[in-house]
Amino acid sequence: MTMLILGLVLFLGVHSIRIVADDWRSAMIGRMGELPWKAVYALLSIAGFVLIVWGFGLARQQPVQLWMPPRGMRHLAALLTLVSFILIAAAYVPRNAIKARLHHPMVLGVKVWALAHLLANGNLAHVVLFGAFLVWAVLSFRAARARDRAAGTVYPAGSTAGTLGAVVAGVAFWAVFAFWAHGYLIGIRPIG
Numbered sequence: 300m301t302m303l304i305l306g307l308v309l310f311l312g313v314h315s316i317r318i319v320a321d322d323w324r325s326a327m328i329g330r331m332g333e334l335p336w337k338a339v340y341a342l343l344s345i346a347g348f349v350l351i352v353w354g355f356g357l358a359r360q361q362p363v364q365l366w367m368p369p370r371g372m373r374h375l376a377a378l379l380t381l382v383s384f385i386l387i388a389a390a391y392v393p394r395n396a397i398k399a400r401l402h403h404p405m406v407l408g409v410k411v412w413a414l415a416h417l418l419a420n421g422n423l424a425h426v427v428l429f430g431a432f433l434v435w436a437v438l439s440f441r442a443a444r445a446r447d448r449a450a451g452t453v454y455p456a457g458s459t460a461g462t463l464g465a466v467v468a469g470v471a472f473w474a475v476f477a478f479w480a481h482g483y484l485i486g487i488r489p490i491g
């Protein structure tokens with residue numbers, strides 16, 4: 300569990316700089332330059348991610364079951380992860396109505412993804428991992444919306460083609476992940 304927690308602190312800590320120290324971040328980018336800042340950010344993020352994967356794998360070897368979720372939660376989790384994949388796709392597909400309306404679909408997608416996994420898993424390692432991501436996503440969304448209000452950010456209107464593209468991409472990536480990649484990469488087959 301120690302490696303998992305260390306990885307979460309490093310990964311989510313780096314991703315929380317904008318939440319807790321946006322002015323410091325801007326000053327560091329001004330002093331270092333944007334490319335070196337991104338390089339350090341990426342290296343620390345990768346190191347944190349590796350520790351999360353390693354730590355989660357170790358924690359799963361000696362599971363501590365906190366509760367047994369009802370079987371129906373797996374079905375709800377599948378539906379919620381479908382929604383999260385669509386939201387995440389909407390962060391990247393240009394001019395879609397989802398981003399125009401919600402403004403930060405990536406962070407909302409992380410929220411829904413984490414919640415889905417919390418509902419379907421009662422294991423301590425899952426609760427620590429997905430609970431940490433859920434808390435981070437709630438705080439990140441709140442901070443991003445506050446930055447938008449302060450800056451007067453206006454998001455462009457979405458188009459039907461952009462929205463349809465986000466939905467199709469999200470569903471396609473979800474299907475690949477749910478039916479194949481999750482089992483291959485993580486060792487847990489959520490569907491099938």
